[in-house]
Amino acid sequence: MSFSKVEALARGELESLQFDRLGFTLEQAFKTPFYRGRLKEAGIGEDFRPGSWEEFQRLPFTVKDDLRAAYPVGLLAEPHEKIVRLHASSGTTGIPTVIYHTKDDLSSWAGLVRRSLCAAGAGESDVFQNMMTYGLFTGGFGLHYGAEELGMLVIPTGAGNTMRQFRMMRDFKTTIVHATPSYLLHIHEKMREEGIGREELFLRKAIVGGEPHSEDTRRKIEELLKIDVYNCYGLSELNGPGVAFECVHKAGMHLWEDAYIMEIIDPDTLLPLPDGETGELVCTTLQRNATPLIRYRTRDLTRIIAEPCACGRTHRRIARIMGRSDDMLIINGVNVFPSQIEEVLMRSRGIGSNYQIIVEKAGALDKLTVKTEIASSAFSDDTRSMNALTRYIKEALKASISINPAVELHEPGILPVWEGKATRVIDTR
Amino acid sequence: MIIKQISVFLENISGRLAEVTRILADNKINLRALTIADTADFGILRIIAVKPDEAVRILTQAGFMAKETDVLAVEVEDKPGALAAVLDIFSKNSINIEYMYASLERSADKAVIVIKVEDVERGIKVVEANGLKPISAF
Numbered sequence: 001m002s003f004s005k006v007e008a009l010a011r012g013e014l015e016s017l018q019f020d021r022l023g024f025t026l027e028q029a030f031k032t033p034f035y036r037g038r039l040k041e042a043g044i045g046e047d048f049r050p051g052s053w054e055e056f057q058r059l060p061f062t063v064k065d066d067l068r069a070a071y072p073v074g075l076l077a078e079p080h081e082k083i084v085r086l087h088a089s090s091g092t093t094g095i096p097t098v099i100y101h102t103k104d105d106l107s108s109w110a111g112l113v114r115r116s117l118c119a120a121g122a123g124e125s126d127v128f129q130n131m132m133t134y135g136l137f138t139g140g141f142g143l144h145y146g147a148e149e150l151g152m153l154v155i156p157t158g159a160g161n162t163m164r165q166f167r168m169m170r171d172f173k174t175t176i177v178h179a180t181p182s183y184l185l186h187i188h189e190k191m192r193e194e195g196i197g198r199e200e201l202f203l204r205k206a207i208v209g210g211e212p213h214s215e216d217t218r219r220k221i222e223e224l225l226k227i228d229v230y231n232c233y234g235l236s237e238l239n240g241p242g243v244a245f246e247c248v249h250k251a252g253m254h255l256w257e258d259a260y261i262m263e264i265i266d267p268d269t270l271l272p273l274p275d276g277e278t279g280e281l282v283c284t285t286l287q288r289n290a291t292p293l294i295r296y297r298t299r300d301l302t303r304i305i306a307e308p309c310a311c312g313r314t315h316r317r318i319a320r321i322m323g324r325s326d327d328m329l330i331i332n333g334v335n336v337f338p339s340q341i342e343e344v345l346m347r348s349r350g351i352g353s354n355y356q357i358i359v360e361k362a363g364a365l366d367k368l369t370v371k372t373e374i375a376s377s378a379f380s381d382d383t384r385s386m387n388a389l390t391r392y393i394k395e396a397l398k399a400s401i402s403i404n405p406a407v408e409l410h411e412p413g414i415l416p417v418w419e420g421k422a423t424r425v426i427d428t429r
Numbered sequence: 430m431i432i433k434q435i436s437v438f439l440e441n442i443s444g445r446l447a448e449v450t451r452i453l454a455d456n457k458i459n460l461r462a463l464t465i466a467d468t469a470d471f472g473i474l475r476i477i478a479v480k481p482d483e484a485v486r487i488l489t490q491a492g493f494m495a496k497e498t499d500v501l502a503v504e505v506e507d508k509p510g511a512l513a514a515v516l517d518i519f520s521k522n523s524i525n526i527e528y529m530y531a532s533l534e535r536s537a538d539k540a541v542i543v544i545k546v547e548d549v550e551r552g553i554k555v556v557e558a559n560g561l562k563p564i565s566a567f
């Protein structure tokens with residue numbers, strides 16, 4: 001496994017590179033109407049160049065609502081003729097967020113993705129089938145250009161149309177796919193239904209992203225499809241996929257620190273937390289010309305893994321995303337992440353991979369219902385053993401989330417199946 | 430003389446029950462006995478049909494979760510105390526009855542009772558030893 005020099009820079013050198021590039025980001029930021037106002041308010045002059053982390057922390061945060069307020073061009077730092085693409089959140093309601101890219105921006109993004117794919121063990125002889133949506137959403141294009149940059153044969157199938165995906169995988173001997181975890185589970189179900197044998201496919205790896213998932217889900221996919229699954233982190237405001245990526249050791253995602261300054265803050269006090277503590281990830285872009293972002297609050301909860309990685313890369317890793325502060329459900333005063341519920345369900349025998357979480361009002365209290373599908377192998381004519389299964393899941397959930405949920409068993413195929421991003425939580429409160 | 434009962438998971442009791450019976454009727458599979466065990470949110474339908482293997486195959490194809498379960502069936506006379514006498518046989522031999530139900534069809538003076546016990550073979554032996562006749566087919 002080989003990688004570029006910048007991926008293994010000594011920490012000191014990497015930090016001076018960050019401060020250098022931060023100067024460029026501040027320069028770009030002052031070209032945008034939004035940051036000119038915001039930085040002035042914070043008492044930051046145009047010549048301010050932080051020389052330490054304490055000084056860096058004088059810079060104000062940026063949040064998603066700032067991007068909305070700056071819509072459509074308030075965060076544009078380059079003249080229109082330099083811009084070659086934009087991506088926007090597809091938000092069906094409200095104002096979208098928009099990120100512009102110059103040619104250089106796109107090429108550094110593709111470079112980060114190329115580097116990420118290499119870290120996961122991809123090479124130019126691989127055939128890469130991209131099952132992520134192409135469009136305003138960054139997942140499809142992001143991996144596409146990085147995979148081409150690496151020299152893989154790229155099949156841009158996009159999301160959905162599972163039978164066509166199978167044909168492509170079989171006929172072009174696809175070795176790596178990029179998809180959401182729920183789509184990979186769907187693919188496995190479909191293989192069983194259609195009688196497609198694992199030996200007909202040449203698959204060896206999958207890159208998963210686009211939705212939060214647990215370590216158990218990863219292991220389940222790896223076992224079912226007999227492939228290696230790598231976790232990838234990205235956020236459309238920070239380009240998209242390729243911000244942080246797992247190397248072959250699968251022990252957290254290296255966040256590319258030559259392209260982003262990362263911090264973990266306490267979402268309540270907004271104070272930085274030491275490495276290892278869980279909080280909200282905050283990133284500053286270091287290489288973006290068109291839409292620079294300073295201390296952008298991602299809303300994603302994670303922690304920094306600062307210990308050196310066995311692969312030799314010096315860029316610190318972030319742990320699997322624990323959930324978004326937005327996804328967090330407050331049920332009768334207790335904080336619950338859907339990812340915790342998923343983890344318990346994936347570990348439980350006797351149920352399938354589909355589930356739904358319903359939160360509703362029952363009088364003055366909140367009521368949590370978890371719907372799961374019973375596996376055919378666990379179906380019994382004996383009500384006692386079926387009730388025991390329900391009780392077991394209930395108790396496992398109670399132990400994990402400290403809330404007593406109602407658990408419903410359903411027939412396989414009854415709960416909605418997603419071909420794209422899963423929306424498994426229904427909150428009617 | 431083991432009877433194959435078909436057990437079907439019912440997502441929504443009334444709607445899915447109607448579907449099961451319609452599918453079986455469409456395939457000319459006659460029902461001999463039927464009962465539903467319901468819990469708070471689902472039901473388990475238990476049926477005795479003439480061609481159990483075929484019934485399970487057809488129901489599975491139609492998207493139902495169905496499996497076969499071994500049970501035994503005995504004929505009892507349609508008179509007061511007859512059922513109690515049968516139940517006595519099981520309790521004297523310490524055989525726990527998990528559930529039981531009556532057949533849909535009966536002649537003027539006999540009823541057929543379907544009984545589920547853990548060890549069906551032993552259940553059959555005990556019934557025979559006490560002079561009753563487990564029936565072999567519906």
Ligand SMILES: [Zn+2]
Nearest residue numbers: 247309310311
């Ligand atoms: Zn590593």
